[in-house]
Amino acid sequence: MFGPGGPSVRELAVQALSSVERGYDLLAPKFDRTPFRTSDAVLEAVADALAPLGPFEDGLDLCCGTGAGVETLAGLCRNSVTGVDFSAGMLDVARRRLRPAGGPEAVWVRGDARALPFGAAFDLVVSFGAFGHFLPRELPGLFTQVHSVLRPGGRFAFPVLAPPRPTQSAFWALLGFDAVMRVRNALWRPPFVMYYRAFRLAEVTRELRRAGFTVELSALPGFGRRDDGSPRARLVVARRLTPPTAA
Helix, strand or coil: CCCCCCCCHHHHHHHHCCCHHHHHHHHHHHHHHCCCCCCHHHHHHHHHHHHHHCCEEEEEEECCCCCHHHHHHHCCEEEEEEEEECCHHHHHHHHHHCCCCCCCCEEEEECCCCCCCCCCCEEEEEECCCHHHCCHHHHHHHHHHHHHHEEEEEEEEEEEECCCCCCCHHHHHHHHHHHHHHHHHHHCCCCCCCCCCCCCHHHHHHHHHHCCEEEEEEECCCCCECCCCCECEEEEEEEECCCCCCC
């Protein structure tokens, strides 16, 4: 993260004391040289899992950042691919770096995932690594928005990595990060919402069903299994079949 080409400690500190939007505007030029970018291994595994469910015509990457997920969509969709993000800086980087070879040209839209500026225009929506920026109480509205931009039968897909166990150092690192962010947001404005442990699969699947989706979970091959046999990485595929259910 702090190596050549990546952000310095000072730059990360300035980002962390900004709003989410401003923070990502500042980080955008160096974002692809940080661990925050979704790995190619995850992107490729998701693409391989979704390919048999196609063909897809029009795809949307929700909270697209610098466009890695849009690049994945370009290999799955025949007609159009769109990236939406509320950071102008991230979208500027995406426009410069992404030139899909042999696929549809990408369209970049600045917008808030909680108020998407589209009609039912897509048959595939994906998202990678963005859900930590939404508080649990925001998930029902977020999933309703995704439901509204999908055509009937359209799919909303995203990977979920198994949380580390308390015996692993990563568990305590993420716990400490979330604790620091909560203290920061209690003492400093504007808030910077980024919580690694707030996105819980059981709650997510329940809210997806309440929003009008059917939900299927499948293991992503190549990431192995934990000691109890559960997969280290899953793909959530939510399909729009019904109107949203009243809360």
